[in-house]
Amino acid sequence: MKLSNSFFYTIRDDIKDEDSLSGNLLVRSGMVKKEASGVYMFMPMGLRVKRKIENIIREEMDKAGANEVLMPALIPSDIFHKSHRYDSFGSDMFKLDDRNDREFCLGPTHEELFVMAASEKIKSYRDMPFNIYQIQDKFRDEARPRFGLIRTREFTMKDAYSFDIDSEAGEVSYQKMVEAYKNSFDRMGIDYRIVRADTGVMGGDLSEEFQAVTDIGEDVLVMCDKCSFGSNIEVAQVKARKFEKEEKQELELIETKGVKSIEDVCNFLSIPASKTVKTLVYKTDDEIIFALINGDRELNETKLRKLLNVSEVLMASEEDLKMVTSASFGSLGPIGVNVKIVIDNEVANMINFICGANKDGYHYKNVNLSDFEVYMQGDIVNICEGDVCPCCDGHIYFKKGIEIGNTFKLGTKYSLALGLNYLDKENKLKPVYMGCYGIGVARCMAAIAEQKADEKGLVWPVSVAPFTVCITVINAKDEKQMCVANDLYDEFNKEGIDVLFDDRDERAGVKFKDMELLGVPYRVTIGRKAIDGILELKSRDGKIDTEISKDDIIKEIKKYV
RNA sequence: CGGGAAAUAGUUCAACUUGGUAGAGCACCUGGUUUGGGACCAGGGGGUUGCAGGUUCAAAUCCUGUUUUCCCGACCA
Numbered sequence: 001m002k003l004s005n006s007f008f009y010t011i012r013d014d015i016k017d018e019d020s021l022s023g024n025l026l027v028r029s030g031m032v033k034k035e036a037s038g039v040y041m042f043m044p045m046g047l048r049v050k051r052k053i054e055n056i057i058r059e060e061m062d063k064a065g066a067n068e069v070l071m072p073a074l075i076p077s078d079i080f081h082k083s084h085r086y087d088s089f090g091s092d093m094f095k096l097d098d099r100n101d102r103e104f105c106l107g108p109t110h111e112e113l114f115v116m117a118a119s120e121k122i123k124s125y126r127d128m129p130f131n132i133y134q135i136q137d138k139f140r141d142e143a144r145p146r147f148g149l150i151r152t153r154e155f156t157m158k159d160a161y162s163f164d165i166d167s168e169a170g171e172v173s174y175q176k177m178v179e180a181y182k183n184s185f186d187r188m189g190i191d192y193r194i195v196r197a198d199t200g201v202m203g204g205d206l207s208e209e210f211q212a213v214t215d216i217g218e219d220v221l222v223m224c225d226k227c228s229f230g231s232n233i234e235v236a237q238v239k240a241r242k243f244e245k246e247e248k249q250e251l252e253l254i255e256t257k258g259v260k261s262i263e264d265v266c267n268f269l270s271i272p273a274s275k276t277v278k279t280l281v282y283k284t285d286d287e288i289i290f291a292l293i294n295g296d297r298e299l300n301e302t303k304l305r306k307l308l309n310v311s312e313v314l315m316a317s318e319e320d321l322k323m324v325t326s327a328s329f330g331s332l333g334p335i336g337v338n339v340k341i342v343i344d345n346e347v348a349n350m351i352n353f354i355c356g357a358n359k360d361g362y363h364y365k366n367v368n369l370s371d372f373e374v375y376m377q378g379d380i381v382n383i384c385e386g387d388v389c390p391c392c393d394g395h396i397y398f399k400k401g402i403e404i405g406n407t408f409k410l411g412t413k414y415s416l417a418l419g420l421n422y423l424d425k426e427n428k429l430k431p432v433y434m435g436c437y438g439i440g441v442a443r444c445m446a447a448i449a450e451q452k453a454d455e456k457g458l459v460w461p462v463s464v465a466p467f468t469v470c471i472t473v474i475n476a477k478d479e480k481q482m483c484v485a486n487d488l489y490d491e492f493n494k495e496g497i498d499v500l501f502d503d504r505d506e507r508a509g510v511k512f513k514d515m516e517l518l519g520v521p522y523r524v525t526i527g528r529k530a531i532d533g534i535l536e537l538k539s540r541d542g543k544i545d546t547e548i549s550k551d552d553i554i555k556e557i558k559k560y561v
Numbered sequence: 562c563g564g565g566a567a568a569u570a571g572u573u574c575a576a577c578u579u580g581g582u583a584g585a586g587c588a589c590c591u592g593g594u595u596u597g598g599g600a601c602c603a604g605g606g607g608g609u610u611g612c613a614g615g616u617u618c619a620a621a622u623c624c625u626g627u628u629u630u631c632c633c634g635a636c637c638a
Binding site for chain 2: 513
């Protein structure tokens with residue numbers, strides 16, 4: 001591609017409404033442009049990167065034996081009613097009516113359609129296993145699009161679905177996809193971690209996420225400094241701490257005027273937070289519950305929701321609280337109140353702890369488990385840095401990540417809901433075992449940009465770069481330089497190397513800056529010495545900066561691609 | 562959905578507090594000088610100040626509403 005007559009532009013100033021590093025650079029380099037919050041146009045350079053990422057994924061999926069298909073983006077809503085997901089997606093779904101008032105939506109995901117597709121083939125156990133996938137746009141009316149391409153409302157996703165006779169066979173299909181994912185992300189040069197995650201609205205038995213490590217990540221990744229444990233914080237198990245053994249003391253009511261927060265209590269009594277118990281009030285589907293956790297912990301709502309087996313937990317308001325006690329937030333505890341008490345595993349290990357007395361201005365000292373009735377006990381807190389790993393005796397540290405891919409063992413959730421069955425050897429009807437596997441294509445692009453960019457602009461690995469090499473002519477009016485450049489351009493093309501020819505009549509500095517902003521991995525500069533057959537080769541990452549003979553340049557570049 | 566900020570030329574911003582003909586850098590056009598790291602000089606084009614009301618002799622500026630965008634949170638495969 002020659003730049004002089006191409007649709008290419010760059011922007012010198014920072015973009016006002018793109019705060020993230022990747023979003024700002026992707027827009028400034030003319031790769032994408034925002035049309036609305038979370039809605040982007042892809043310009044030629046951006047589209048090339050996106051396509052390269054798609055092709056890496058496509059190759060790895062095909063290698064793993066999956067077959068590519070394409071589903072509609074426009075989907076009749078009834079199918080989501082059938083799978084009972086219409087309401088769970090709720091306002092995240094873009095909804096519309098056709099001219100006959102039939103309800104449609106723009107597909108937020110495609111499990112249902114893939115089940116429909118698979119049912120065309122699946123009649124018997126002989127018809128499995130197989131895996132089908134597509135690379136297509138999804139639409140989700142996100143509450144808050146942000147960070148450029150990282151959270152958008154229309155986004156390209158590769159989604160694959162495996163169909164097996166049972167969980168054992170499903171496991172094999174699942175592992176194949178995990179391998180394909182590792183290969184894909186390795187080829188893209190992404191620094192990622194695999195972590196356990198919540199299955200969320202997808203449902204199913206197990207979910208793992210592929211998380212690109214970056215500081216602007218929206219997820220907290222829980223890692224162990226000793227073993228390979230990795231988990232999203234939302235599901236990371238906490239090994240309950242054991243506390244020092246001591247004799248149980250007599251329960252004691254103490255006056256604590258104006259003492260509300262855990263911090264206040266600790267200061268007032270000169271004790272560590274771990275000696276206190278925090279009482280949090282939650283509203284579930286139909287009642288108020290008190291959740292008790294150690295004073296230096298944070299509650300994890302996902303875990304609480306699962307423990308209680310309810311669809312939603314919300315923090316209670318002051319009014320909700322009035323229904324169960326006259327005390328206000330800051331003076332709550334498990335004693336003398338008629339609500340269900342849920343305690344964290346760690347609270348069960350505590351002896352003689354401090355908590356609110358359900359009477360404003362008072363706390364209880366020396367509280368023990370025997371002083372109140374426990375409705376349920378479980379792991380309902382967030383793991384902390386420094387905690388002991390749930391799998392070994394190592395210690396936990398955190399990283400932040402962007403979810404670039406995930407894999408789900410769906411099990412039979414969708415096959416049961418939508419009637420996808422097969423006949424086994426004994427002629428019995430059984431539900432199909434499914435897995436589903438997603439990769440956010442543009443999100444990968446943003447993650448790479450985020451991880452690799454420097455102060456000059458984007459830095460693409462060769463595998464996803466819009467062009468592998470650019471030819472920069474110092475003086476486009478110099479016929480000899482242009483002649484050398486044109487020859488080289490033809491040679492690169494002949495060799496099948498993606499080459500960008502910056503033949504614009506611009507000053508050298510402008511061309512250098514533009515190519516650095518764009519992040520092309522290698523630059524061949526054609527300048528004064530070109531007449532003697534001497535060119536310059538510079539890599540965007542700064543590792544190579546050398547003069548080189550015109551005759552060796554192709555060979556040299558080929559070493560890196 | 563809660564909290565915060567913002568909207569003025571293609572773009573980044575100024576002018577708003579204290580109402581009085583909207584200005585700069587970059588970008589763009591013309592001419593000239595330049596030509597290896599976002600050149601310089603001279604000249605020039607470009608704005609219903611997001612939108613709708615209101616107050617006023619007079620509104621970018623004050624008031625009300627509304628829309629959009631970003632940030633923090635809630636939410637989120």
